[in-house]
Amino acid sequence: MSKATRAICVGTADRFPSRRPRRVRVANTSLVVLNGESGVSGPWYAYASVCPHRGAPLDDALVIGSILVCPWHGSEFDLRAGNYIQGPSTCPLRVFKVSKRRKRIFVNLEHDGDPDG
Numbered sequence: 795m796s797k798a799t800r801a802i803c804v805g806t807a808d809r810f811p812s813r814r815p816r817r818v819r820v821a822n823t824s825l826v827v828l829n830g831e832s833g834v835s836g837p838w839y840a841y842a843s844v845c846p847h848r849g850a851p852l853d854d855a856l857v858i859g860s861i862l863v864c865p866w867h868g869s870e871f872d873l874r875a876g877n878y879i880q881g882p883s884t885c886p887l888r889v890f891k892v893s894k895r896r897k898r899i900f901v902n903l904e905h906d907g908d909p910d911g
């Protein structure tokens with residue numbers, strides 16, 4: 795049985811300056827949307843707004859390529875799949891599938907970042 799999709803528009807691409815994580819709230823879910831490169835072609839990322847270790851605000855995180863570094867204790871996560879690369883976190887970061895249609899950015903809250911899922 796296929797999983798229902800729930801892609802929600804979080805705004806137009808120009809609302810998200812390059813490489814600057816921005817917190818948004820959609821459908822009672824707080825998450826961070828990031829345009830990972832200059833221009834609007836992406837890659838685009840969306841992930842939980844707080845760190846799974848002790849709840850640091852991840853709109854303050856440093857992002858290097860596709861690696862997010864938590865601002866409090868330095869855990870590193872791969873934004874493509876959410877897995878942790880380096881602790882102290884031993885839990886993955888929840889990530890969401892993002893798509894861009896025309897000038898709008900959509901986040902699928904029912905689908906994690908696994909491209910095969």
Ligand code: FES
Nearest residue numbers: 845847848864867
């Ligand atoms: S709160 Fe993120 S590593 Fe501790």
